[in-house]
Amino acid sequence: MKLKRSSRLVDMTGFLLRHPRKVISLSYFSDRYGSAKSSISEDLAIIKENFESMGVGRLQTLAGATGGVTYVPFMARVEAEQLLDGLKEQMTQKDRLLPGGYLYMTDILGEPKYVNAIGRLIASVYVNEKIDVIMTMETKGIPIAYAVASECNVPMVIVRRSSKVTEGPTVSMNYISGSSKRIQTMVLPRRSLREYTRVLIVDDFMKAGGTMKGMMNLLKEFGAALAGMAVFVEKKDEQPKLVDHYTSLLKLSMTEQDNTLKIENGNVMDQLPNIGMRSEAPD
């Protein structure tokens, strides 16, 4: 069918948003809309201008016969700051403190409006990295890891605490939890990671980093490579950390005596690359 520019813009915008980090050839759009490639290029220039000025992401165009375009989601700095501020406000509500100095954040980890944004921010930090797979440990971190996988348009694999009959042959590994010093087990299906795969590890919470370190070691068993590590919340006073070079969105400190908690930014704002996008927030 032949579409007018206005309708092409609507459709291309949706199409690009649904296919992040994939090269879409100009011929594909040209066939889809029955339009000349020159018109498609003009459409893409309009979309690029808008995505970059509104802080939605970059549109990378490849010129030449194999000409194509890739939408790379990216969160502008100002939106990232707003997200962290909103999360800090949510998380310092008094009724989140649990006995033993734990923090209730299960609701936030199941709320798409937060989780999708958290996923977009983590993906933005690794915007210049080649990522093949997102890995997480069951259970609470799965939604965030899945949101990152969606933004990066790559599969997610879930490390489990015991092997399941539905997962076929598995690789199992013991590791020592950094804070409790207990021996724990992690299990991953044999066929879920190939050699040389570049893996971004994502989790919801990190104390000393024992689980993170365990997952790093598990990667070695598969001959896979570590592309990065990101956590939603790290506990500040837990020292020494067993891992370094990780990204954290928030940093939590808690005084068990008077049950007060403090949440500040993690290192994410320092790690967010400057990709020269204008920085108005999309909403």
Added chain:
Amino acid sequence: MKLKRSSRLVDMTGFLLRHPRKVISLSYFSDRYGSAKSSISEDLAIIKENFESMGVGRLQTLAGATGGVTYVPFMARVEAEQLLDGLKEQMTQKDRLLPGGYLYMTDILGEPKYVNAIGRLIASVYVNEKIDVIMTMETKGIPIAYAVASECNVPMVIVRRSSKVTEGPTVSMNYISGSSKRIQTMVLPRRSLREYTRVLIVDDFMKAGGTMKGMMNLLKEFGAALAGMAVFVEKKDEQPKLVDHYTSLLKLSMTEQDNTLKIENGNVMDQLPNIGMRSEAPD
């Protein structure tokens, strides 16, 4: 700032896609773009026409002083058929059969291109229902449940097999697994569901439906209401089913003797409402 129509169309499309099932007032867009409401209405007419002809979803407009617009994601029938065909092809690959007659589908459950589409199809079945929360049982069903929650723009809660110190007070319940007849436990944080909440239960796999039935009973403990039940794959020959009125995308039958499996459509195509959208697939 003042935006031209072409740029408004790009931005509004992205904005609506990021905020499904929410009423956005015309004033909001009018302020956002410094444009008259009449221009915004014209933009929305273009977007509506495109979304409906390309099978992206409906755009419902509310006229009057409180005028607004809601984007409701919906999967066109032809795209739903394509999705099911693609999944059936993937899942009948020979190396998915595991000893004991189990099926390996962990990879599919972690692949955003499938999971997002599965989530959109399930949300489409319940497009005319009021849904407040998506509920699932850990672990493998979480990505699909999260994708449904994203499409419905509502929170997801995860039922767990044992209580965790990070979740505060919980409600715990024993139930009998329909196929193995074993007593199992399910646990949900006390504060994760309010009374009268309408819950859509989503899971990856159903044999006799014991887990589903357990979750139905758990809802009663919270005074919450069942809005629907959906599973990705149901096992065909497991009889009798402990639940009825559920949606299934695929139906699996397996012969353990010669290890052959057959996958056919579940009842989802019968349950997908006819909302009068034109039915070209977005891809």
